[in-house]
Amino acid sequence: MPDQNRLRALADSVAVIGVGETRYRDDHARARRGEVMTDAYGHATTAFRAALDDAGLSRDDIDGLVAGPTLAGERLGEVLGVDPRWADQADAVTAVISATLAIHAGLAECVALVYGNDQRAAGTQYGGPQAMGGERHLAYVQYAPWGLTSQGALYAMMTNRYQHTTGLTAEDLGRFVVAQREFARLNPNAIMREPLSVEQYLAARFICEPLRLLDYCLVNDGGVALIVTTTERARTLPNTPVLISGIGRSDRIQDATSLRPRLEDFYHTAHHEAAEQVYTMAGAQPADVDALQIYDSFSIHVPVALEGFGFCGRGEAASLARDGATRPGGRLPVNTSGGHLSESYMQGWNHQVEAVRQTRGTAGDRQVENARIVQYISDVAGKATSIIYRKDRA
Amino acid sequence: MTPRPAPRRGIFEDQFWEYVVQDQLRLQRCVDCGRFRYPPGPACPGCLATKFHWEQLCGQGTLLCWTVFRRQYFPELPVPYVVAAVRTREGPILVGNLIGCGDREITHDMSVRAVFEEVVAAEGTGRICQWTPAN
Numbered sequence: 001m002p003d004q005n006r007l008r009a010l011a012d013s014v015a016v017i018g019v020g021e022t023r024y025r026d027d028h029a030r031a032r033r034g035e036v037m038t039d040a041y042g043h044a045t046t047a048f049r050a051a052l053d054d055a056g057l058s059r060d061d062i063d064g065l066v067a068g069p070t071l072a073g074e075r076l077g078e079v080l081g082v083d084p085r086w087a088d089q090a091d092a093v094t095a096v097i098s099a100t101l102a103i104h105a106g107l108a109e110c111v112a113l114v115y116g117n118d119q120r121a122a123g124t125q126y127g128g129p130q131a132m133g134g135e136r137h138l139a140y141v142q143y144a145p146w147g148l149t150s151q152g153a154l155y156a157m158m159t160n161r162y163q164h165t166t167g168l169t170a171e172d173l174g175r176f177v178v179a180q181r182e183f184a185r186l187n188p189n190a191i192m193r194e195p196l197s198v199e200q201y202l203a204a205r206f207i208c209e210p211l212r213l214l215d216y217c218l219v220n221d222g223g224v225a226l227i228v229t230t231t232e233r234a235r236t237l238p239n240t241p242v243l244i245s246g247i248g249r250s251d252r253i254q255d256a257t258s259l260r261p262r263l264e265d266f267y268h269t270a271h272h273e274a275a276e277q278v279y280t281m282a283g284a285q286p287a288d289v290d291a292l293q294i295y296d297s298f299s300i301h302v303p304v305a306l307e308g309f310g311f312c313g314r315g316e317a318a319s320l321a322r323d324g325a326t327r328p329g330g331r332l333p334v335n336t337s338g339g340h341l342s343e344s345y346m347q348g349w350n351h352q353v354e355a356v357r358q359t360r361g362t363a364g365d366r367q368v369e370n371a372r373i374v375q376y377i378s379d380v381a382g383k384a385t386s387i388i389y390r391k392d393r394a
Numbered sequence: 395m396t397p398r399p400a401p402r403r404g405i406f407e408d409q410f411w412e413y414v415v416q417d418q419l420r421l422q423r424c425v426d427c428g429r430f431r432y433p434p435g436p437a438c439p440g441c442l443a444t445k446f447h448w449e450q451l452c453g454q455g456t457l458l459c460w461t462v463f464r465r466q467y468f469p470e471l472p473v474p475y476v477v478a479a480v481r482t483r484e485g486p487i488l489v490g491n492l493i494g495c496g497d498r499e500i501t502h503d504m505s506v507r508a509v510f511e512e513v514v515a516a517e518g519t520g521r522i523c524q525w526t527p528a529n
Contacts, residue, residue, distance in 0.1 A: 128467035144399040147471040161459035209462035
């Protein structure tokens with residue numbers, strides 16, 4: 001069982017001090033014209049430089065390196081010219097947790113978390129004969145003889161059962177998508193900035209019913225980097241430190257390939273356990289959260305996570321959508337950059353950057369007023385994970 | 395006969411498919427604790443025992459959920475087609491195409507039964523277990 005005494009010693013002891021991203025919008029426009037300027041490591045390098053600049057640090061300050069899952073750790077260190085004293089390889093949320101643990105334990109003082117992806121230029125396939133991810137998630141490839149491979153199709157099946165169980169309508173799902181687009185329209189780096197109505201959402205073609213085109217994330221190229229260090233050192237640097245205040249995780253892996261936790265439980269058991277851990281560690285509750293970033297490879301992640309983490313009761317997420325709670329100016333803004341649906345699909349990495357900017361108060365036109373606590377939630381394939389970011393008391 | 399993507403292969407998967415060729419839907423069942431397991435694998439997730447037998451399922455189940463593919467991912471599989479998750483009477487959830495519905499409305503928890511179709515995969519002809527309305 002997680003030990004809250006040890007977790008409380010960890011809470012607020014590590015801070016994010018630098019963030020960097022590539023120009024998603026400009027790069028995507030070029031990629032669509034067939035202009036390939038660089039590869040995944042090039043995007044990663046651009047983001048790394050931006051994060052160092054943002055932190056007010058130089059490369060020599062970096063003594064730890066976490067490479068995103070699309071990159072080879074050795075090659076990344078080679079390209080960036082970094083010889084770390086501690087290194088790891090992880091997805092977005094695990095990278096933040098891993099770096100936090102390493103810094104708290106004393107293995108490193110200043111860790112760079114670096115991600116790059118050239119999925120669009122490289123033609124990465126998320127479904128069909130070349131579907132990626134089967135080596136880590138058997139469900140992504142197990143059912144190919146029946147024509148079922150894409151992650152979107154698995155979430156379509158989940159959505160089908162979830163709608164039957166809760167009464168969430170297509171219009172409700174569309175309201176979450178439109179709310180994120182409204183945020184993207186306030187974000188100059190978002191790829192999808194055209195106005196979107198629920199009617200337009202409903203008019204888009206189905207990919208796997210009941211999911212439509214705009215329920216699916218973008219596929220674009222880019223890079224993201226974060227610099228994480230001790231809170232003590234962070235306080236000597238120019239930016240407002242954003243503290244790692246809470247961490248929660250719970251996996252539902254048993255029967256994962258048969259889809260039982262996805263289709264019967266909507267991962268809510270995992271959500272509840274991760275929620276209890278993250279809120280206890282941070283000394284916070286859902287009502288304290290000023291903005292939420294939810295991993296949204298598909299729109300259905302949002303209502304399912306809102307219910308699982310206690311922002312509303314079971315089956316009540318639709319009413320949050322109808323009330324406009326998740327929109328700009330709403331009482332529970334969600335995916336304030338536009339998220340994976342409308343800003344950029346950086347596999348949860350851009351959500352960390354947005355959480356940091358909102359917590360700092362530097363998110364420009366889309367800034368949530370007086371944001372002090374921003375929570376991140378992901379539940380990819382039943383690995384429910386959450387981080388609470390908190391603004392340092394100035 | 396419809397062309398199909400080939401199934402995943404392995405020492406436990408192969409046996410599953412060899413039974414399907416004989417129009418038998420069989421899953422591994424733990425000799426020690428009686429738990430079924432799918433996908434086929436080396437040990438019982440219930441008790442970690444490795445002994446098992448291949449128990450034949452009755453072929454009855456209910457429809458947990460489904461999706462209609464509108465985008466074509468496999469060149470050999472024209473859309474639309476329905477992929478369903480079925481709660482078998484014995485407990486395990488199995489995935490297959492829902493076929494033979496005609497004009498019938500597809501509804502949650504409707505009764506379905508297993509049927510076997512002849513298919514063509516890269517490695518030759520074979521059989522595949524599908525699901526159809528039970529009545």
